[in-house]
Amino acid sequence: MNDNISEEKTENPTEHRVRKFRKKGKTRYSRELNSLFILLVGFINLWWYRDLIIFNLGKIMCNSFDFNKNDFLNENSTLLEIFISLKNIFFIFFPFLLSLLIVIIIPPILFSGIELNFKSLKFNFAKLNPFDGLKRMFSVQIIAELIKIILKLFIVSSISFWYLSISFSEILFLIKESYISALSHGCNIIFSCCFLIIFGLAPIVFLDIIWQQFNYYKKIKMTRQEIKDELREKEGNPNIKIRIRRAMKAAMRRKMISDIPTADVIITNPIHYSIALKYDERKMNAPKVIGKGIGEMAIKIQHLALKNNISIISAPSLARSLYRYSEIGQYIPSPLYKAVAEVLAWVWKVRKWKKDGGIFPEKPRNISVPSELIFTGEHKTND
Known part of the structure; x- marks a missing residue:
């Protein structure tokens, strides 16, 4: 028993073990890579549709500040205007939201083969054990995730603060421009800042991919005993098979x-x-x-x-x-x-x-x- 516990995982995983890990949602796919995809796709969409977004937002702003006394006093008319404005905003950002939804769902399934699994939603009292929770809190994986979060916050805040500080004068002069020009100029500042943030997060994503690959293959490797047990499980327990054969022979003899x-x-x-x-x-x-x-x-x-x-x-x-x-x-x-x-x-x-x-x-x-x-x-x- 002690030999099995201390046995090192030196064997490559079998196809059955890989499929088993995928069903549990455990893959080598990096969540940081998916986050970078979301940021990149969102940035590209905003950049591609920026003129349309600026034009429509400007139109909504003009209509919003154009007050009519009768419409203002009419509660139904005010609610209708608010609903129309929200509907227009939704249609403006619909391609952006659709592309984000696609990039959130498709890459994990396409690149890692994650299968929909509702077992993880099942309530498990063991997860409420405080001792197990403390073990997970101080595990290597949680510490690595904490370090990633701190690094991301540092990079995002540093780049944002640096870029906004050098663009502070431009931001102040936006109030002197027309609203269309101010929106366009402001979007360019935001897009440039987003691009620098995405570029700054790329090294973290690259390191996370390497870490996820290493961690995944370390978990999925098997001991020789595990391979033997899986083979026995796949072929069936010999003792059970012998008992089944004996029962079948006994039934045939009775017949x-x-x-x-x-x-x-x-x-x-x-x-x-x-x-x-x-x-x-x-x-x-x-x-x-x-x-x-x-x-x-x-x-x-x-x-x-x-x-x-x-x-x-x-x-x-x-x-x-x-x-x-x-x-x-x-x-x-x-x-x-x-x-x-x-x-x-x-x-x-x-x-x-x-x-x-x-x-x-x-x-x-x-x-x-x-x-x-x-x-x-x-x-x-x-x-």
Whole structure:
């Protein structure tokens, strides 16, 4: 047990483990990279639509400051104007909001294969444990996240303060410009500041990508014991499989025992092998094996045959071949048709003797089995 705990994770992860991590939402995708994408796409959209945004905002401002006494006193009219203004603002920024929504959802799924997983929303009392919470608070990952946040705040505040300080005179002179010119000039100042902030955050994103790659592969690596356990889990527990096979064999034996009384003949070795055959010329294309066994099962089949007055014939070669090359519930192999036909002909004669009496039919001797189906091996179990 201690060896398994102290065993180092030195093996590359399997596909199953990778998929398992993805289902839990754990990937090597950097959230800082996604944040940078959002900032970049937002900046590009604002820059691309800046003229349209400025024109429409200017139009809204003009309409907002153009008061009409009757409209001002009419409450319904005022609410309508506010609704119209909000609607216009929404339509102005709709392409911007749509692009942001796309860049928030698509990149994590596209680049990391994150799958929608609602298990994380499930309430878990273990998460309320204060001791576990303290462990997470002082973990390496939380400390790294704290350092990233501090660095980002420092870079954003430093760049913003520096750029706004050198642009302070321009900002003051905006009040002397027309409102369209002031909006345009002010947007250029904001865009330039945003561009510098995005450029300043790029090194943090690059370092975070490297950290996420390292941390992800460190977590996902496996020990040799984990690989063995996963392989065992994938293939199924051997003990369970053995129990299932035993249960299936027991069920098949019970079914076979229940079918023995319907057999037409039992072909024996005479002791080691017993094969139960059934043939209905109206329903079957060929004789069918409804039961077979060796050792104790063979003797049990013979006892059932005697109890139910079923004919028994000793044909060692034929019994061994039928046991080896046929399955319960299936037709006998075609090369054995001739040999089995001799046995069934004798069975029908026995039935006629039981009905009409007379001389007991002589059992067929020297039943020939094709050389390719001759089986001489001895079995000691019923597997």
